[in-house]
Amino acid sequence: xxxNIDPNYAGEGxxxxxxxDHYQNPRNLGRIENPHINHKExxxxxxxxxxxxxxxxxxxVVEVKFQGRGCAISQSAASMLTESxxxxxxxxxxxxxxxxxxxxxxxxxxxxxxxxxxxxxDTLKNGILIYEKYGGIGTDxx
Amino acid sequence: xxxxxxxxLEVDAEVIKEDxxxxxxxxxxxxxxxxxxxxxxQKPKQVIEAIDYYYRQxxxxxxxxxxxxxxxxxxxxxxxxxxAAEFVNASGREEIIFTKNTTESIxxxxxxxxxxxxxxxxxxxxxxEHHSNIVPWQYVARQTGAELKFLxxxxxxxxxxxxxxKITRKTKIVSxxxxxxVLGTINSxxxxxxVAKENDALFIVDGAQSVPHIPxxxxxxxxxxxxxxxxxxxxxxxxxxLFGRQDLLxxxxxxxxGGDMIKEVKFESARWNDLPWKFxxxxxxxxxxxxxxxxxxxxxxxxxxxxxxxxxxxxxxxVLDRLSEIKNIDIYGxxxxxxxxxxxxxxxxxxxxxxxxxLLDRDGIAIRGGHHCAMPxxxxxxxxxxxxxxxxIYNTKEEIDxxxxxxxxxxxxxxxx
Numbered sequence: 433x434x435x436n437i438d439p440n441y442a443g444e445g446x447x448x449x450x451x452x453d454h455y456q457n458p459r460n461l462g463r464i465e466n467p468h469i470n471h472k473e474x475x476x477x478x479x480x481x482x483x484x485x486x487x488x489x490x491x492x493v494v495e496v497k498f499q500g501r502g503c504a505i506s507q508s509a510a511s512m513l514t515e516s517x518x519x520x521x522x523x524x525x526x527x528x529x530x531x532x533x534x535x536x537x538x539x540x541x542x543x544x545x546x547x548x549x550x551x552x553x554d555t556l557k558n559g560i561l562i563y564e565k566y567g568g569i570g571t572d573x574x
Numbered sequence: 575x576x577x578x579x580x581x582x583l584e585v586d587a588e589v590i591k592e593d594x595x596x597x598x599x600x601x602x603x604x605x606x607x608x609x610x611x612x613x614x615x616q617k618p619k620q621v622i623e624a625i626d627y628y629y630r631q632x633x634x635x636x637x638x639x640x641x642x643x644x645x646x647x648x649x650x651x652x653x654x655x656x657x658a659a660e661f662v663n664a665s666g667r668e669e670i671i672f673t674k675n676t677t678e679s680i681x682x683x684x685x686x687x688x689x690x691x692x693x694x695x696x697x698x699x700x701x702x703e704h705h706s707n708i709v710p711w712q713y714v715a716r717q718t719g720a721e722l723k724f725l726x727x728x729x730x731x732x733x734x735x736x737x738x739x740k741i742t743r744k745t746k747i748v749s750x751x752x753x754x755x756v757l758g759t760i761n762s763x764x765x766x767x768x769v770a771k772e773n774d775a776l777f778i779v780d781g782a783q784s785v786p787h788i789p790x791x792x793x794x795x796x797x798x799x800x801x802x803x804x805x806x807x808x809x810x811x812x813x814x815x816l817f818g819r820q821d822l823l824x825x826x827x828x829x830x831x832g833g834d835m836i837k838e839v840k841f842e843s844a845r846w847n848d849l850p851w852k853f854x855x856x857x858x859x860x861x862x863x864x865x866x867x868x869x870x871x872x873x874x875x876x877x878x879x880x881x882x883x884x885x886x887x888x889x890x891x892x893v894l895d896r897l898s899e900i901k902n903i904d905i906y907g908x909x910x911x912x913x914x915x916x917x918x919x920x921x922x923x924x925x926x927x928x929x930x931x932x933l934l935d936r937d938g939i940a941i942r943g944g945h946h947c948a949m950p951x952x953x954x955x956x957x958x959x960x961x962x963x964x965x966x967i968y969n970t971k972e973e974i975d976x977x978x979x980x981x982x983x984x985x986x987x988x989x990x991x
Binding site: 502 | 945
């Protein structure tokens, strides 16, 4: 049954140790007191939820934490994404794309699961937009 | 035209599988194990060939053409109504409207019945309804000032006793699912219909999950309307059915306006056509109606609705047994197989349904993960979503075994006990 697995096929590789490790041992889990950016988003279609906390020095990220619940793809993507944020500027974060996320996860991923993977980046970007617009803390998205 | 093979008296899924071209497909080196029949069903050669033949030999627009193929197409289109009527024991084609799907059938009712409602009237639904049988009524309630009331469910997923107290003289419409697409619960629609009648309320049944799987008789149920979809009963996508009592349909205004639903049009006004055409505006899905007709033939002649019901009861009994052996699982819906249809929703603790579905997919097993278009019910159950396996005539116990093996594999990967 498993002899002729196509390595490009999404099913087999999708839960590589990497993803599972980040899912079960998420990095940067927690909250920040008095963050510069704090934003939460929820995907009602599947119940995935991500909340991002960022502390900045000018426009550079010096501290990042997240809270969340949901599927392995959304949570592990959040964990991996937060690891990659240290030292990045808001501008650099705003330029991150879906391709960057897919590459970060390094698994082939279908359109339904891409939404799961993108939740943390979307939350982050929307939090930044609100911060830049109001010059203050992002509010929870209703 | 289409050769019907001899009937099988009991459902022999292995034999039936051979009628379905897609079921010989391999997914990632594994045979496709299709367990998402609540979402849609696969199509037998007989249905595919009927549609193919129609387009090759008789395709034409209906009701107007005077040439031969238009007459043939019209006869087939109209005969499909007769067949659908007979399938649910309606009185005739006047009581059968073809729509796009169940959702459209219910919307037709919502729009057409709206003018009968006023502020303070009540529409009674249940907590286990699909969005298609909630959201249109929310619209109706907003427009008319009517109120929505929901019959409550208990922990087993059945209606709480004393549900009948919620249907009163203020109730104008009762609309309930015959079989829940999440819990599998089969509701006692005949009893609900009686209470609706006692209170002079119209009684609508959502038959999307039931009509394809159990023998359905609108006279026995006593419903005023019954909605269901062709694609969930081996038919093509794009065709749904609405049964409505003739006297009620005569009185109701049309849903969509335009060609074919009229007898005569002047610049300022129009006269409606006879039933059921009054409710079928524009060029209909003729090929799909032909496909639906072939699907009904297949179900009735090759398999038999009683046989299907028995087959699924066996499968549900087996899957409930096997799933209860799995640790760290929550299974939703009634425990007793006779109280539910051939589908089961469940959750593995600490594993999101999407992740389980993705992992099963690598072994060729297709289940559904998500909210199943029943978000209010999900909220009631305290979950964001669930996994769901739903069965039909071509599914087997061996496939259930594969499902359970796949679940154990997934649990192992996620290090769940």
